[in-house]
Amino acid sequence: MSLSTLSMDAFTRKLASADPTPGGGSVSAAVGAFGAALVRMVALLTATSPKHADVAARCTALAATAQSLTDELLALIDADAASFDRVSDAYRLPKADDAQKAARSTSIQAALTGAIEPPLRVLEASSKTCGLALTLADIGNPNVLSDIGCATLCARSAAQGAALNVEINAASLKDRARAEALLNRMHAQLAQVNLLAEVISGKLGAKAED
Template sequence: MHDHTISGYLERLAAREPAPGGGAAAALHAAQGAALVGMVARYTTGEKYAEQAGEVAEIIVESDQLRWRAVELAADDALAFTAVTDAYRLPRADDEQKAARSLAIARALAGAARPPAAVITVATRVVALAETLLPYGNPNVVTDIAAATEAARAAATTARINVEINLGGIKDEAVRTELTASVAGVDELAARAEAVTAAVRTRIAR
């Protein structure tokens, strides 16, 4: 994922192959949201923003970390989904093979659900940073704050679907509970993102 050009990644995304897919796309939505937050923060520097300098510096550092984390999760998702397809291809000629295959599938599905669950965590932080920047961020790039939250919202809602699709095949109740909890706040996050966008639209309409 780090080495692809954008066009090369999109070619692979459009290809008839299992990965990258929606999970990787969700992660890259999150990465773009984090990058946009970082850009707005970098424009919110200098004497005019001296009062917020410390907070802005922290936002720049965290947004960069979130961006790289999201790209890593895109790669993790592609690998995890490939593991699922490999598990489904295991032999099932007898009861022993069937049991081993079922166990491998359950483990692979749990593994496939973890990257999108982590994407939701990244997206949540992106929205939080955008909310922090909104009151004082450079007005010349205020629309990019909305763009960041919209990207984060797309990341979270897409990632939720990718967690949920895997839940049915996961037998471990502790893992199911953990993953179910990871998606519980997505509607609230989407509402927060929408509120940021609404605030930006109100501001630019003046």
């Protein structure tokens, strides 16, 4: 069963259950997908507006990129849940003797490393979403600029949630050099998202005052 194909009602009910998946990581990916989808909507509404014929081709291409990001983020809803399940399975491995303890530890470390990848990808996709939103803040149909603001908030929230998951899993990695490299990658993406979000907010605020 794919989480991303559930109805909103079914997904929310599953989220509210005692099952640990889907959890915050999947929600971060879902919120990011909403943001990318909103970007696509604004791009298409701009591309099809006669008043914006001069940027129609650019916005059509931008919409295609936003669709790819939406698809990637939807897939990450399931990827994050699956990676959490692998971590849980690793922690449940037997540890009756030294050999089992060693095997269990190796499995846990591998699972934790794998669990960091989906949220890092959410961060990277969210950064790209904000980049598209920044372009639309300049050239987008002014009738739907508030949607660009909402898209940016979604992308920023997705990135912040994903960053939390990276931090939590990285804290349990024994290979501290690898952990630091992953954390540096996370911080770089999060800083980029926050910067872009602030610039977009400023642009939209200035246009609202015109």
